[in-house]
Structure formats: C-alpha cells, structure tokens
Amino acid sequence: MSCSLCDNTGWVRIERDGAFAVERCACWRDRLNATLVAEARIPPRYQKCDLDNIALYPNEQLQRAIAIARRFADQFPVVEKGLFLNGPPGIGKTHIAVAVLKQVVRTRGARGLFYDTRELLRIIRSTFNPVTKTAEMDILQPVMEADLLVLDDLGSEKPSEWVEETMNLIVNTRYNERRPTIFTSNYEDLPDQEGDPQSLKARVGFRIHSRLHEMCEFLEYDGADYRHLPPNGNENDLLNLWRMHPRRRPAQPKPRTPAKAQLTPREPVRPREYADVRWRGGKAGS
Ligand SMILES: Nc1ncnc2c1ncn2[C@@H]1O[C@H](COP(=O)(O)OP(=O)(O)OP(=O)(O)O)[C@@H](O)[C@H]1O
Ligand SMILES: [Mg+2]
C-alpha cells in the first residue's frame, strides 16, 4: 500500500522547536506490527478474534474474564501477572487469549507467540536428542523469551516425566524472568481434588501448578459452548444453550475421590530443577 505521508520511505519530516527532524511514519509502525502479528503463529481459525467481537450474554464470570483480559492488554507490559483461562470447551478461552495477544503485539510492538501445548511439545520432542538430552534451542529460545506467550490447552498432553520437565523449564524460565504468559486449560483447579488424575495439578505436576498461581490471575468460568450455537444464533440462544447444558457449577459439591484413587506415582523431586533437560547454546542453561 502506498503512503502519501512518507512516499513509502517510512520516514516523515517534522518540525520541532523550530528545527527540522525526521521520525518514523505511522505506516512503518503499522507494517512492522503486522509482521509481528504474522510471526506470532496465531492459527488461521483464530486470526479474526478480538476482544470486541466476543458475544456477551448475562454471564458474570465471562464478563469479568473479559474485563480483566482487557485491562491486561491495555496495561501491557506493565502487568504483574499473566492470565489463566480455565473452563469447559467452547466458551471462548482461546479466543480471549488470542485477542489479548494480538492487541499487545499491534499496539505495543511486543514479540508475541502462540503455541498449542501439545504441538509445542511435539516440535520440541522431534528436535530432542535422547543421547545428549538436549533440545533444539531454536524452538525453546523464542518460547522462553517472547514478551507474551500464549500456551493453549495446558494439561492436554499426557503427563510424563519428560513433559513435566520440559514444561517446567519453559514455565520456570518465564517465571524467573517475569515474562507474562497466558494459559488456557480445561482441567479444573479445585482445592478438594487432591489425588484426582483429572485435576489441573495432576496434569501439570505440582511444581508448575504452584508457579501458575504465582504467575497468573486465574479466570475460571463456565458458559455456553459456542460451537453448538446455531448459525445466526444470538445472545438469547447463548443463554438458553448455557441453561440447557450447565456443565460446571462451582456450587455443586463434587463427589470426593476415594482414597485409593491415587495419583500415578511420580519420581521424587530432584534437587536440580532441570536435571534432564539441557540445551545447546543459549544463555538460559549456562
Ligand atoms: N462469546 C463468544 N462470542 C463469539 N465467539 C465465540 C464466543 N465464545 C467462543 N467463540 C468462538 O467459538 C469458537 C470456540 O471458542 P474457543 O476455541 O475460544 O473455545 P475454548 O474455550 O478455547 O474451547 P476448548 O476448551 O475446546 O479449547 C471460536 O471460533 C471462538 O471464536
Ligand atoms: Mg481452546
């Protein structure tokens, strides 16, 4: 696209205090930010997601989640914590995470990155050398260093020692460097779920679980599964859908897990954080 302000040079002449100077044209910044959005790996299905195109219906928890997501995006990078969007399928968790990511990349020129957690682990695994126990830094470094990382569907990967250590490396590095992360997950995080293999804690391991609570504001909500909304459905349809299929009701006590349903035994925690995951080059491991 041609720019009449700068003749496509990317620079404009300005007058300041009686003297002439040059500065970047707005079109240059727009192009740069469009490149950054393109590099954020947002899946095509979610590229149109914005905080303004989320249908709101009388759902207080959803409205609160969106208000907090909006505040996060407006205040970025001056934010204390990341976000943890938690709830059943189809309620817009990934939509909200992508919308925030896009906004901070566009308006702040932040380096943003989106990864589905399983996909990220699959890529890391494909570059992992079991003999030297190193993972390819080309993948890990941008994930650990992005100004804002979205890790979608946390806990979806079957837990294993390798998964836990790899995720621990990523989460802990970002935690130490105070880099915000937005997580989404279907796995419930209720205090009375000790021993339930379907709990968030069991899926991600207790070390990451405790970090998450320090790193993130938890936005837990229920709602209508948008994927079941008929074409041309409106906000009333969403409300009816939610009423017909109430899925997660925090007020209903869950049956307690019998004592014998224990977690799969885990390896004892070793004193060094990343005993098995090292990497080639890069400063993070030195
Ligand atoms: N309130 C909403 N308004 C508009 N679109 C919505 C809303 N909620 C969800 N969607 C759309 O519905 C689809 C499913 O939402 P999304 O993928 O964000 O759900 P999710 O909570 O991440 O589900 P899952 O747990 O299965 O990953 C997306 O295309 C999203 O843009
Ligand atoms: Mg999702």
Ligand SMILES: [Zn+2]
């Ligand atoms: Zn221009």
